[in-house]
Amino acid sequence: MPVFSLLEAIRSWCMQRVGARFDKAVDMEEGQLTAYALKELEERTAESRLCYATACGGGEFEVRDGHVNFPIRLATRSCACGKWQICGIPCKHALRVIYDQRMNPHDFISPWFKAAAYKLTYAEHIHPMADPSQWPDFGLPSIQPPTIKRPSGRPSKKRKRGANEPKKGKRNTNVKCGK
Numbered sequence: 102m103p104v105f106s107l108l109e110a111i112r113s114w115c116m117q118r119v120g121a122r123f124d125k126a127v128d129m130e131e132g133q134l135t136a137y138a139l140k141e142l143e144e145r146t147a148e149s150r151l152c153y154a155t156a157c158g159g160g161e162f163e164v165r166d167g168h169v170n171f172p173i174r175l176a177t178r179s180c181a182c183g184k185w186q187i188c189g190i191p192c193k194h195a196l197r198v199i200y201d202q203r204m205n206p207h208d209f210i211s212p213w214f215k216a217a218a219y220k221l222t223y224a225e226h227i228h229p230m231a232d233p234s235q236w237p238d239f240g241l242p243s244i245q246p247p248t249i250k251r252p253s254g255r256p257s258k259k260r261k262r263g264a265n266e267p268k269k270g271k272r273n274t275n276v277k278c279g280k
Contacts, residue, residue: 105233112227122223125219127220130216132215133216134210135216135219141188142190142191142210145196146196146200149194152164152165152166152194153165154197162174164195175195175204178191178209180195182194189210189211189214191206191210195209
């Protein structure tokens with residue numbers, strides 16, 4: 102029953118992990134960010150200090166990061182680097198603009214990383230199970246692994262070629278003896 106032991110270990114691990122997050126979700130306040138979002142925000146804020154923002158008007162900005170310029174649009178929550186659109190947390194370029202405009206970066210983080218979504222994700226938890234010895238017996242036959250049938254004869258030493266490999270050809274050479 103090694104497969105059953107493995108599945109039981111995975112179920113136990115998942116139950117503990119989801120249970121811990123369920124308890125954490127209960128304690129979260131409305132509008133609070135997840136720990137992952139806060140960590141990413143701190144790292145990107147530190148990186149944004151090396152960027153310089155220029156207002157272009159109409160809610161558009163240009164951010165210089167080293168020798169590369171990135172256009173930012175706060176209204177559509179987009180940056181040319183693409184990180185903001187993909188992960189939902191403002192990239193370092195967008196954060197530079199947000200801080201220069203004296204705005205709160207928490208307002209620009211996707212709702213996926215807020216308490217409401219976290220609570221909805223972990224609203225259900227995995228319920229504990231009884232030991233298999235306490236399970237009811239349904240009188241069904243137990244499932245056995247398939248029987249292994251050894252082929253007769255000596256095992257082949259040659260490697261079997263794949264379908265896309267060329268067949269090994271034999272060279273025909275004419276050998277003339279004598280003259």
